[in-house]
Amino acid sequence: MRMTRTFIPTLRDDPAEAELVSHRMLLRGGYIRKLTAGIYIYLPLMQRVIHKISNIVREEMDRSGAFEITMPVLHPAEIWQQTGRYYDIGPELMRLDDRHKRPMVLGATHEEIVTSLLRGELRSYKRLPLNLYQIQVKFRDEIRPRFGLMRGREFLMKDAYSFDIDEAGLDIAYQKMVDAYKAVFKRCGLETVMVESDTGAMGGKFAHEFMVIVDTEGGEATILSCPECGYAANLERAESIPVNGPAKTEEAPQSYSPVETPNMKTVEEVTAFLNVPARKLVKTLMYRAGEKVVAALIRGDRQINETKLSNAAGVPMVEMLDAAGVEQATGAPVGFAGPVGMRADISVIADEEVKAMINFVVGANAGDRHLINVNLTDFRIDKTATIRSAEAGEYCPRCRKERLISRRGIEVGNTFKLGTKYSKALGATVLDEAGNERLLIMGSYGIGITRTAQAAIERFHDDRGIAWPVPIAPALCHLVCVNSGDAALSAAADKLYDDLQKAGIEVLYDDRQERTGVKFADADLIGLPWRITVGAKGLASGMWELKARMADAPEMVLAGEIIPRLLAILKSES
């Protein structure tokens, strides 16, 4: 690739629209351009990165025994109506009509499509197990696209679907995908952590996410992990053994009484005013859970975990009541809700920790008033569950020895054990050995291709630009001719460019009539792993300068040795 012949529109200034480093560098480095909110054009350099990642994914998927297909982007709405996701997913599913006014959707994922394919084609268990995958554009009409490729509306994803006759088969298929994923990310040069996750809207019973640990603001998710035993889960799902238990367990329960707390709405205000620690207070959070209203009780110093709460409430999603809703439900303004005398039609879900508390503070369901010395016998609890978020510094729920640490990560892959949700809805069955009709047991497995690319940048960069890992870099080396106006230098660089290409080494050749500083700055920004500089000093000595992207200083290498060196690097790093 000669820079004068391809299209790499680098930007000198940061575009105003980009917040995240990785997003800024994609824009500035001439990798992508935005078409409209959340929808991007992939320029030549980006396209090469996509190919690199896709090829690695393809090789590992094929090796695992899966087969590549391509499914349509545009689907008839009918299939989505049959599984119910047409109604469940909501506006995120892009809907449109064709010219005959037939309702269509843009594929947000392809469970419906593969399942409907196989329901018509698979008759016998002898065809199983089967795993089909594709690398395809997905469309999700995100409420709020942001962070460039990380939360776009249109993105590239590898999605695989496994089909088995029984759970044992699914376990094997799942493990194969987990192994393939570990191999994929390792080959991409990315360290990932596999964490347990909630299944969410996908349905199913068991799921993992593969996170690239970035520990930057780009890390969208918090992961709690145990350095001792390897336990890891995202914040939604993580469990923990608390370090500081109830305040004083041996305290004698007293009978409660009201106190005036004028305008004290927050835990901080109330505890400061009453001079008690936050863990002697129970906060009552009012949620809408489907048709019902629930009151969630957690200790004052804890954070509610809405995923855990919705699981406990048995609904897909909970939503915090607004001020008017709280007032209607409790008869008091926000900040004064409490479980004592809670309306009978509101179910009370208490966090496990609350059960150990004695003589605590709660809201009085009346303005400017709290109750002190409240005990569990003073109110009704319909259900007890862990509904608080685990915190860093608490003990690991598995080994119980080490304390959990918190890290920030970007999800690049996920695996779901789906079971029969889709095969049941669409009637996808096969006959088993005994001649009985059996529903297909499914799994689905995704890798965000474009997202992985951006996660890699978020992980590997410095203040000057990207620093790609060799296996997914758009090219191995960046050949800079210091002065393309100088005939002798330019000829030497041309020759090296030809030789590199003949040797099968991918090279981006900066043959522009630009000042050296401009070329170096662009090379750092674009971030290829190696830079070769052809300059006047080298012309005399027969040596060119070779520099690794993150190295402090270059080294001088004999012209004839550059290609063998790079070939050796290629061999060891990909």
Next chain:
RNA sequence: CGGGGUGUGGCGCAGUCUGGUAGCGCACUUGGUUUGGGACCAAGACGUCGGAGGUUCAAAUCCUCUCACCCCGACCA
């Protein structure tokens, strides 16, 4: 959808309050000088000031409506 903000040449912005016919830096074109970390001189090209309507002798600027984009929140890979 709620809250906040921005739309002016390819990019980054000033000008809007106080109306007078559009400006700066970078990029771009041509010529020249330069050439190892974002050069210099000279000459140029590029704008329906997001769109529609209105007020006015006169609108980037005031009014009404509308669209797009960005940030915070809910949602999510």
